[in-house]
Structures are given as structure tokens and as C-alpha cells.
Amino acid sequence: MSFAAAMLSLPRPLLVTCVYLLLLPGCQGRILGYTNGFHYQDISNGNGHGEIYFNGIRLHVESPQSSVSATRGSTVTLPCHYHYEPELTIPRKTRVKWSWLPANTMTPQVSADAFFKETEVMVAMGSRHRSYGSFRGRVRLRRSAPGDMSLVINELQVNDTGRYRCEVIDGLEDDSVTVDLELRGVVFPYYSQKGRYHYNFFRAQKECQDQDATLATFEQLFTAWEEGLDWCNAGWLADGTVQYPITIPRDGCGGKNLAPGLRSYGQRDRVLHRYDAFCFAASVKGTVYFLENTTKLNFTEAIQACSSDGSQIAKVGQLYAAWKLMGLDHCDAGWLADGSVRYPITKARANCGPSQPGVRSFGFPPQYLKFGVYCYRSMLCFNAGQIKPY
Incomplete structure (x- = not known):
């Protein structure tokens, strides 16, 4: 009787037990062609008979930095680096997968289940690689030395922030490490000309975008609080929570x-509240x-004055970033x-507002009143061949 026929003749409970035992590590039975999306059978590093020699060898994936910060538009x-202990003399086939947990999902409540919310950024094996979604065409592996699987992101976007996972797979062995990507910038409170508390979540998103900004994440607001931001009005964050930072209770x-600390109202209705x-x-x-x-200029004259100077009137986010x-x-x-x-003050002094640096605000005065104007000129815009300095 063949092995397969013998197996099929067993009672069903015993048959299930035998199959289970065959799947356990170290059992003699092997399931060829095992895959979970990474095509492990292509990188089994074995002898061609489904036997993987990995006894006594440990795969390590590490990063010298747990977080990296950069500016928008930069590279x-x-x-991320991997190595074996003990070191190998013969190179092995490995697959690397970079995945991403967006910053707007990284709240204090996201912990053990965070891995399951990650989305793919890039998968590579040897010279073959593939990138996904908004990262397509903007990412590559550095490969500056053996074991270097560092991810290079070009033209960094505001929404690229979050937690990145570098996972290296060798046969049935794998290890991973995470690196947080932060964007250098500034958080500022923003409210309607009609007064406070006029934005639902989606309107708040649009208002920030109109000012060349995005809704802040929890981490960005927390960092701003650590740097001294104190604001008593509650505001939307990118994760749909409503919070505000207080340094002086x-x-x-x-x-x-x-x-x-940060006072939190928790998740609110994104349409109604x-x-x-x-x-x-x-x-x-x-x-x-x-x-x-x-x-001095009224509001209409201010817009025209910037245009005549080869620029545009500056947005609030641009002034804060500058x-x-x-x-x-x-x-x-x-x-x-x-x-x-x-108006912006980096060196506090007499007749220029409070004793701390900051962007001073007069609110939204009647547009017939006269003030100066702040203009913004893109690096691509020229006026008589020159870019106007600060």
C-alpha cells in the first residue's frame, strides 16, 4: 500500500493529527512550494529537495537610528542592515520588504495591532524590485555595502511620515526593525474668521491645505507642546481626535x-462636531x-502689490515655516x-509683542484697514533674473 493510501485509510481525527505533526518545525515531512506572498520556495537556500540548512545560524536585522527627520521635498x-551570526562565507538569497504605518494612524491606542495596518512600500529580491502606491518611482534600496537594505525616499511628501518596517526574509527565517520618519516643521492653531469652533473634520483638513499645510498628527502636536506650544482652544488632528496643548494649567x-499636557476630547463625529x-x-x-x-495697503492692494513684485501673497503655513x-x-x-x-519674531524685543519668539497675530481685521504685506516667491519664479532675498 502506498504512503498516500495508508494515510487516507486512517480515521479522520488521527489523519488530522498526522498532518499537523508533519507541519511542525523539525518534522521529517516537508510541504514543498510553501508561500505566503513572498514566494519562499524561490529563496529556500537549500539543496533542491526542500531541505533548508539554517541550523546554528541567526539572522539579525538592525537600524542604527530608531527615527529620522527630514524636510519636505528632500531625499x-x-x-536598515542585516547580518548573520556566525558570519557566512557563501552569500544567501534574501528578500526584503519595506512596509509603512502612516502617522495619522499612530495614536497612543495603536500598539500590538499596528503591524496589521501596515501597507507595502517596496519589495526586492536581488536585482528585482517593485514599489507600490504613492511611493512608486520614488523609492530604492541604497545597497552601499553587503547587508545594506536602507530605503531611500525621493521628493519627500508631507503624508510620507509614519513608522516604516524593514523585514528581511531568508527561507523560513525572517527578522525586522522599525524606523520612524518625522517631518521637520511647525504646528500652528488655525480658526475661522467667524471665531472659534466652526470646522468639522473635513473642513479643518481643507483649511490647513489652503494654507500650504496639513492637519497635524498627535506626535507633531506633542512635539510642539514639548517645545512650549500653549493653546486653550480644542482643534482637530489628522487621526480624527480633538485635542489641545497646555503648558500652564x-x-x-x-x-x-x-x-x-495634551487635553483630549477623544474621537469626535467628523461631520457633526x-x-x-x-x-x-x-x-x-x-x-x-x-x-x-x-x-500701507488694504487687503486688495496687498494682493496686487505682491503680484506686481512677481510673487503671491503668502499663506499662513508659509509664514510659519519661514x-x-x-x-x-x-x-x-x-x-x-x-x-x-x-508678523514673525525669532528674537523677542521691545515693541514686537510678547517676550517669547513666535508668529504674532492681529486676527482678521476689516479688509479696508492698511498694513504691510508678506509675499511668497517660488524658487521657480524669477523677477528680472533674481529671486528676492528675505
Whole structure:
């Protein structure tokens, strides 16, 4: 009687037990062609008979950095290296998979189940590779030395932030490491001309986008709080929660008895509930400057003045990014594209507002009043062959 016939003649409970035992590690039975999407049978590193020699050898995947920060539009490298213990003299076939957990899903509640929410960025084996989604054509492996599987991302986008996993697979062995990618920038509160608490979640998203920014993530707001951001009005974040940062506890802002920190309303209805927004502005690919003019301007005149100078009136996110990342410091109040009037101060001094650095705001004054204006010129825009300096 053949082995297969003998197996089939067994009672069903015993048959299930035998099959289970054959699948256990170390059993004599092997299931050829095993795959879970990575085509492990192609990289079994065995003898051609389904036997994988990996006894006494350990695969290690490591990164010298747990987090990396960069600016929008730049090229960033997420380090990942693998090696064996003990070292091997004969190269082995490996497959690497980079996956990504977006920052807007990385809340304090996301922990053990985070892996299952990751999406693929890139898969590579030897000279073959494939990238996915918004990363297609923007990512590659560095491969600067044996075992280097570092991911290089070109033209970094605001939405690229989050947790990246580098997984290396050798036969049935695999190991992985994670690297957090953060975007250098600045968080600022944003509210309607009508006053506070007029935005549902989707309107808050649009308002931030209109100011060359995005809704801030929890991590970005937390970092801003650590750097001293104190704001008593609640605002939407990218994960759909509503929170606000308090450095000096006080009545009306959670109470004097609560410790400093982020006050949270938790998840709110994204359509029905109304709050302000916390926006995040990254680097500006251009120049923000105060337009020197002998006379003050109303809002309509301010727009025209920037246009005549070969520029556009600056957006709020552009002004904040220029202040935070490029050190823009000017004590004159000026119009911005949303109809607000503000000015940036990096070195606090007399007659320039409070004693701390920041972007001072006059709110949304009547548009017939006269102020200066802040203009923005893209690096691609030229005026008589020159880009206007700060």
C-alpha cells in the first residue's frame, strides 16, 4: 500500500493529527512550494529537495537610528542592515520588504495591532524590485555595502511620515526593525474668521491645505507642546481626535489641578462636531519676505502689490515655516492670503509683542484697514533674473 493510501485509510481525527505533526518545525515531512506572498520556495537556500540548512545560524536585522527627520521635498534614507551570526562565507538569497504605518494612524491606542495596518512600500529580491502606491518611482534600496537594505525616499511628501518596517526574509527565517520618519516643521492653531469652533473634520483638513499645510498628527502636536506650544482652544488632528496643548494649567483649560499636557476630547463625529484645527507646515520651497513699501495697503492692494513684485501673497503655513525653519524675523504686521494680519519674531524685543519668539497675530481685521504685506516667491519664479532675498 502506498504512503498516500495508508494515510487516507486512517480515521479522520488521527489523519488530522498526522498532518499537523508533519507541519511542525523539525518534522521529517516537508510541504514543498510553501508561500505566503513572498514566494519562499524561490529563496529556500537549500539543496533542491526542500531541505533548508539554517541550523546554528541567526539572522539579525538592525537600524542604527530608531527615527529620522527630514524636510519636505528632500531625499531621506531610512537605515536598515542585516547580518548573520556566525558570519557566512557563501552569500544567501534574501528578500526584503519595506512596509509603512502612516502617522495619522499612530495614536497612543495603536500598539500590538499596528503591524496589521501596515501597507507595502517596496519589495526586492536581488536585482528585482517593485514599489507600490504613492511611493512608486520614488523609492530604492541604497545597497552601499553587503547587508545594506536602507530605503531611500525621493521628493519627500508631507503624508510620507509614519513608522516604516524593514523585514528581511531568508527561507523560513525572517527578522525586522522599525524606523520612524518625522517631518521637520511647525504646528500652528488655525480658526475661522467667524471665531472659534466652526470646522468639522473635513473642513479643518481643507483649511490647513489652503494654507500650504496639513492637519497635524498627535506626535507633531506633542512635539510642539514639548517645545512650549500653549493653546486653550480644542482643534482637530489628522487621526480624527480633538485635542489641545497646555503648558500652564489654568481655569477654563482643564483646570489648575491638572498637570501640563495634551487635553483630549477623544474621537469626535467628523461631520457633526465643530472645532478649530491644528495645522502642520513643513519647509517652504521658496522665499517669504516682507514687501518694503512706502505706504500701507488694504487687503486688495496687498494682493496686487505682491503680484506686481512677481510673487503671491503668502499663506499662513508659509509664514510659519519661514519663521520656524528659516529664521524669518520682521516686526512689521502684514496681510496674508487668508485675510489675517501677522508678523514673525525669532528674537523677542521691545515693541514686537510678547517676550517669547513666535508668529504674532492681529486676527482678521476689516479688509479696508492698511498694513504691510508678506509675499511668497517660488524658487521657480524669477523677477528680472533674481529671486528676492528675505
